[in-house]
Amino acid sequence: MSGFSVEWLDLRETADRRARDAGLLAQAKHWLRGDPSSDGRATIVDLGAGTGSTLRAFAESDDFSPNGIEWLLVDQDRPLLAEARRRHGRSHAVETCELDLAKISDLPLACARLVAASALFDLVSAEFVDSLAIHLETLCQRQPVGLYTALNYDGTTDWAPTHPLDDAVLEAFNRDQQRDKGFGPALGPDACGYLQRRFVEAGFKVSSAHSPWILDGADRSMMTELITGIAAAAANTPALDSDSLEDWLEFRLDKVNDSSCIVGHTDMLALPRGDST
Numbered sequence: 001m002s003g004f005s006v007e008w009l010d011l012r013e014t015a016d017r018r019a020r021d022a023g024l025l026a027q028a029k030h031w032l033r034g035d036p037s038s039d040g041r042a043t044i045v046d047l048g049a050g051t052g053s054t055l056r057a058f059a060e061s062d063d064f065s066p067n068g069i070e071w072l073l074v075d076q077d078r079p080l081l082a083e084a085r086r087r088h089g090r091s092h093a094v095e096t097c098e099l100d101l102a103k104i105s106d107l108p109l110a111c112a113r114l115v116a117a118s119a120l121f122d123l124v125s126a127e128f129v130d131s132l133a134i135h136l137e138t139l140c141q142r143q144p145v146g147l148y149t150a151l152n153y154d155g156t157t158d159w160a161p162t163h164p165l166d167d168a169v170l171e172a173f174n175r176d177q178q179r180d181k182g183f184g185p186a187l188g189p190d191a192c193g194y195l196q197r198r199f200v201e202a203g204f205k206v207s208s209a210h211s212p213w214i215l216d217g218a219d220r221s222m223m224t225e226l227i228t229g230i231a232a233a234a235a236n237t238p239a240l241d242s243d244s245l246e247d248w249l250e251f252r253l254d255k256v257n258d259s260s261c262i263v264g265h266t267d268m269l270a271l272p273r274g275d276s277t
């Protein structure tokens with residue numbers, strides 16, 4: 001188990017779906033269909049797939065047929081993968097692979113046309129990104145492969161109404177985001193900037209776009225979980241005393257029906273340079 005529940009992933013998915021950059025998603029779909037030697041077939045390997053939210057994001061639009069698309073969903077969390085199979089095993093060509101992504105040389109990437117991930121890369125380390133970039137660069141010498149990564153947290157939150165401790169809580173939260181999540185020190189808010197630099201260096205053409213969560217009183221269940229999660233993470237760092245944090249938490253929960261919050265994320269698409277498809 002990874003600590004990510006089906007309930008939390010379901011709760012955030014509506015906001016994730018609204019947030020994903022439609023242009024990059026369309027380009028990723030176009031890339032999948034662009035291999036003239038593939039007979040219309042393509043494999044997407046989704047890293048940290050959870051219950052299959054990336055599959056659902058691709059499948060939701062009318063212009064994307066599941067025909068010929070094979071999904072390989074990789075995660076270390078067996079119950080999440082079982083839920084993904086239960087939801088999509090009949091309607092899509094789905095295989096699951098239970099694996100710790102940190103074992104990067106074991107990743108089943110050989111057949112991929114596209115490697116995908118959502119809400120994953122802020123958990124990983126710089127070393128993981130370095131290894132993945134080298135791995136994909138090497139694979140590209142045999143057959144071109146792209147990387148689509150959505151919803152990488154960028155370290156910003158913007159609350160209305162404001163509270164005097166918003167900045168201090170954010171600083172403590174962001175520090176906690178860099179704690180080791182199983183890959184070495186996590187990139188946290190630096191994830192997308194690091195991905196972009198590393199994949200440009202590895203010879204990919206990189207595009208990125210903002211994909212913020214935009215939450216208001218209609219998202220109160222998710223916002224409640226978010227506020228509680230931010231406070232719990234901020235409590236892991238000594239920067240804030242517990243009374244101040246409690247004050248912030250009470251204020252935020254009390255105002256949840258009448259607040260808005262923008263949480264910054266970035267999506268990125270890296271495609272092999274020089275490939276015209």
Ligand SMILES: C[S@@+](CC[C@H](N)C(=O)[O-])C[C@H]1O[C@@H](n2cnc3c(N)ncnc32)[C@H](O)[C@@H]1O
Nearest residue numbers: 002004048049050053075076077100101118119
């Ligand atoms: C924030 S969730 C995102 C899930 C899904 N991509 C989504 O957007 O709903 C992060 C996912 O990464 C998986 N994960 C985290 N660390 C992992 C690791 N070391 N190996 C494999 N999966 C991991 C978790 O189990 C979880 O499903």
